[in-house]
Amino acid sequence: MNIKIRNSEEDQYGNSKENIFLAFDLEGNYLGSAYAYASINYHQTYETPYIIFIGVNIESNIDKLFGEEVTQKLFDKVFLRAKELRIQRPDLKSRIYAGFEYDKDKLDFYIKNGFEEDYSIVMEANIPKNFTYILPENVKVTELKINCDTEVMAYKAMHDEMFVTPLDIDIFAEQGRAKYFKNLSFLIGGKVQGGCTIFEKDGFGYVETIYVLPEVRGSGISKTILNYIFDYFLSKALDKTKLEVWESNERAVKLYKSFGYNEVKKNLMFPRIIL
Missing domain, CATH: 3.40.630.30 (Gcn5-related N-acetyltransferase (GNAT))
Structure with a gap:
């Protein structure tokens, strides 16, 4: 079964049509979507402030093998678009993140496509x-x-x-x-x-x-x-305090350690790749 991918006909939630991809089969049945969204953040990711989020989601009723094919084709499109967005800000170091929530199957997919694991750190201190x-x-x-x-x-x-x-x-x-x-x-x-x-x-x-x-x-x-x-x-x-901080936020981690916070746990976050 062939897969056709096209851009959305209208913006969604403030995102550009060129950053939204929709997948259909030859009969016009909707299969899934992908998006890219660019943002600049100096607060949490000072070293790599240009953040590009991508996400791929497919319909749950699709056959597993076919679903993997749809996912890959959508990913190829949206990852290419993310690289195009990255070129628009050559003055900033960038990273691409996949999704907002931890999902083992999605993590494995992105790792297979060259992404790396990223973590948050749970820290505790005694006052x-x-x-x-x-x-x-x-x-x-x-x-x-x-x-x-x-x-x-x-x-x-x-x-x-x-x-x-x-x-x-x-x-x-x-x-x-x-x-x-x-x-x-x-x-x-x-x-x-x-x-x-x-x-x-x-x-x-x-x-x-x-x-x-x-x-x-x-x-x-x-x-x-x-x-x-x-x-x-x-x-x-x-007299006990706890927080969770992005491991990539090195400035914040250093500050918290200076106040007596120590790492007690790591949580796997969404995968990323630095460009």
Whole structure:
């Protein structure tokens, strides 16, 4: 059975038609799709800031062997498109990522096609019982109103500009129901410098997110945020803290280690290839 692949007739979710591929058999039956999506992220992947995501998905009712053929043909098309997108930014080092969730079968497929495994690191630290911290007078801390849609959507817009994986509003709302949840912004002179999302999880003070705006990196605000977090956790009788960080985010890993965090586990993430 032959396979015909063409571009989408319209944009989907803000992506270009040239980045979307649809597969059909000769009778016009839909078989699957693939997409490429380019993004620039200096926050989590400073060394390789030009990120190109690709994804391939086929219909579940297709015969296994035929499904493998469809997957390969879609992959060949979308990977070629990713390379074309990569050429558009020759000034930046780039990496291509496949998908957003771990899937063993998909991982094996991408590894076969030259991709490599990538990991996140789970880190834990003990907060000394005598730890104290006084926030500098020039730093102000404000808290996001989790029940205010306007504030949440504004935060999502900022988050999605900085982080590789977009903010999932449902997961964020679920975190907001956790004990000791805080989504905080740190301001100097009335301007946001950075922020964090923290809560209690399994007896740990859990750090979900720490961010620093690109223009103030190196100013020490990340250390201010972590010191504030440690002080807050201790005020809630939480003397153990945990977080998960992308292994590729070497700057963040180094910062967390300087605060006593140690690696306790690795989680396999989606596969990638550096170009």
